[in-house]
Amino acid sequence: xxxxxxxxxxxxxxxxxxxxxxxxxxxxxxxxxxxxxxxxxxxxxxxxxxxxxxxxxxxxxxxxxxxxxxxxxxxxxxxxxxxxxxxxxxxxxxxxxxxxxxxxxxxxxxxxxxxxxxxxxxxxxxxxxxxxxxxxxxxxxx
Numbered sequence: 098x099x100x101x102x103x104x105x106x107x108x109x110x111x112x113x114x115x116x117x118x119x120x121x122x123x124x125x126x127x128x129x130x131x132x133x134x135x136x137x138x139x140x141x142x143x144x145x146x147x148x149x150x151x152x153x154x155x156x157x158x159x160x161x162x163x164x165x166x167x168x169x170x171x172x173x174x175x176x177x178x179x180x181x182x183x184x185x186x187x188x189x190x191x192x193x194x195x196x197x198x199x200x201x202x203x204x205x206x207x208x209x210x211x212x213x214x215x216x217x218x219x220x221x222x223x224x225x226x227x228x229x230x231x232x233x234x235x236x237x238x239x
Contacts, residue, residue: 176215
């Protein structure tokens with residue numbers, strides 16, 4: 098049987114069970130049933146490929162880009178908030194910091210702190226710096 102035939106059978110089966118493809122995925126991800134685990138793991142391991150397929154599709158590309166930017170912003174905002182906690186060492190209250198205090202921060206310590214406490218933020222900062230021709234060596238220096 099062809100792939101098209103298999104897909105049609107699966108869609109018909111989902112319709113008979115009152116599930117859309119999206120609803121099926123949501124149910125699968127929320128399921129605690131041991132027999133569903135294999136399908137969940139397969140889906141989990143293929144997430145990057147599925148996202149890439151949606152990204153490459155003309156009809157879904159804009160939605161994927163908007164969603165991924167939203168997720169990235171949310172993730173990096175959480176990391177920046179986390180980095181403001183005193184446990185990360187170089188901490189200061191922005192409203193009461195003097196110029197001398199700001200200049201006193203050691204760049205290596207800040208770099209290590211951001212790498213450890215905000216890895217996604219650090220990755221984006223490095224990608225942005227590396228997109229500037231004169232700054233491409235920054236990544237190798239750190």
